[in-house]
Amino acid sequence: MPEDHQDEGWKDNLRDSKNDCRYNRIMTHLSDDNFESFLSHISASELIDLRNLNFIDPYGMVGILEAGRFYHSGNVKKKLLLPESEDVLKYLERMDFFDYASCYFCLSPGKTELPDKFLRSSNSAVLLEITPIEKSDDIHFIVGKVKKRAHAILERHLFYDERAINGFIVALSEVCQNIIEHSENTGLAGIQKYHFRKINKNVVKISVMDLGIGFKESLSERVAVKDDLDAIEKALLHGVSRHEDRGRGHGLAGVRRFVNQWKGKLSIRSGTAKFSIIPDWGWGMERENNLLYFPGAQINIMLPEV
Amino acid sequence: MKTYDLYKLLKEELKNGSSDLVTRPSGQVIRERIETDIRREGDRAVIALDFSNIGIIDYSCADEIAAKLISRLLSNEYGDKYILLKGLNDNQKENIEVALERKDLAAVAEMRDGQRVLIGNLNNYLKETLELVLKKDRITAKDISEIMKLGANTSGTRLLNLHKKRLVRRVEGVRNGGRVWVYEKI
Structure with missing residues (x-):
């Protein structure tokens, strides 16, 4: 698995492309940091050029797939130029990325053209391959799978104890349930451990996304919400739920508590807004508004070793 | 005391091979099964919900099973009965406690080491x-x-x-x- 690269993720490059654009912005990494640029790129182009990609995290990967799924639902199948980096291709393969990407994109080169050497190795830092979330049983499957791998990854690399591992799995379950309970759609999840150079620590990244109605529409069935940002804050910080029952709304609050306790970073993007809880070691803006509209919710959790 | 083995109920009701009490829909299925069984028990029966063979219980499932059962027990929906939460480990206790506190409820729990404790408010x-x-x-x-x-x-x-x-x-x-x-x- 490649380590992260801390450039801006994009390089200007003059190229004489067969793909009719003389001036391209070349993507070198894709993560939650530059997802907005990626969305602008994909919304404006029929071609997504990942050839120069040398780093991608679960957020980038699930983001590509959800964007592809979104356009595919409108009968648009965009072309995805796959990374040239063997490391990145191996990682994508290990995460089962191609199983889904081939449904939503025209891949170039095609999946069958990928060399055998990209077949997965058993020595993997993958905690959860890209997994669809469509029904309650999928969450049982996810929890079961992560439990089996938790000790090898969370205990060994993040130095989590039994209590922290339990908290991690419960938080994951609650984040995934958000899709089933609120989105009125389906989603995808992926989790990976890697070494994060910026803080020189191992981290685990959880990414969960859906193409549903988003926080604003979900909450506005019951409470007044000003905009997407207001809806995310109400749900995350004040435990507001679309359901009236007093027992509702503490799933995300529990996730927030867990992330705070283990000094992680949590961000929720929905519609045109993004709200982040940023730890001491983190960066970025707490509140972002007027982003490019994207349906559903995109949740990112990053947990460092303790 | 009647003991309901939640792992057994989970296997019978969900049939997905899971040993974890996660998700609200799963919790609802298990609670409904428990409610059916509780109503058949005699007056003043103590029903022990045994978590010994359960792995994880998340907040949603804890609310759906423990908090709703206790809440309905107090509203006399099951008649003159009592509920004890049995065989809990520390993680399960913590998550169930969050669900009970949210609804200002309390229950007696018997931990895996046999110690009886109060959880909730x-x-x-x-x-x-x-x-x-x-x-x-x-x-x-x-x-x-x-x-x-x-x-x-x-x-x-x-x-x-x-x-x-x-x-x-x-x-x-x-x-x-x-x-x-x-x-x-x-």
Whole structure:
């Protein structure tokens, strides 16, 4: 698995492309940091050029797939130029990325053209391959799978104890349930451990996304919400739920508590807004508004070793 | 005491091979099964929900199973019954406690090491009284008055409140030739 690269993720490059654009912005990494640029790129182009990609995290990967799924639902199948980096291709393969990407994109080169050497190795830092979330049983499957791998990854690399591992799995379950309970759609999840150079620590990244109605529409069935940002804050910080029952709304609050306790970073993007809880070691803006509209919710959790 | 093995119920009801109590829909299925079984039990039965073979329980499932069952028990939906949460590990206890506190509820839990503890929200004075009941196994208002140096009315009220919250069981007894209420740990 490649380590992260801390450039801006994009390089200007003059190229004489067969793909009719003389001036391209070349993507070198894709993560939650530059997802907005990626969305602008994909919304404006029929071609997504990942050839120069040398780093991608679960957020980038699930983001590509959800964007592809979104356009595919409108009968648009965009072309995805796959990374040239063997490391990145191996990682994508290990995460089962191609199983889904081939449904939503025209891949170039095609999946069958990928060399055998990209077949997965058993020595993997993958905690959860890209997994669809469509029904309650999928969450049982996810929890079961992560439990089996938790000790090898969370205990060994993040130095989590039994209590922290339990908290991690419960938080994951609650984040995934958000899709089933609120989105009125389906989603995808992926989790990976890697070494994060910026803080020189191992981290685990959880990414969960859906193409549903988003926080604003979900909450506005019951409470007044000003905009997407207001809806995310109400749900995350004040435990507001679309359901009236007093027992509702503490799933995300529990996730927030867990992330705070283990000094992680949590961000929720929905519609045109993004709200982040940023730890001491983190960066970025707490509140972002007027982003490019994207349906559903995109949740990112990053947990460092303790 | 009737023991409901939640792992067995999970296997019978969900049939997905999971040993974890996760998701609200799963919790709802398990709760409905428990409710059906509880209604068949006789009056004053103590039902122990055994978590010994369960792995994870998340907040949603804890709310759907533990908090809703306790809440409905207090509204007398199941008749004169009691619920004990049994075989909990620390993580399960913590997550169930969050669900109970959210609804201002309390339950008695027996941990995996056999220790009985209170989880959820309860006034301090009721907590003290409950601790005494758990220590003594059975107690009367007169005993409480003597031990805690309280007036007879106060002791009686405390025990009655614990009983209303289904945290102790009330049975009739005879002391010194007179009939009294005896409060037992569930």
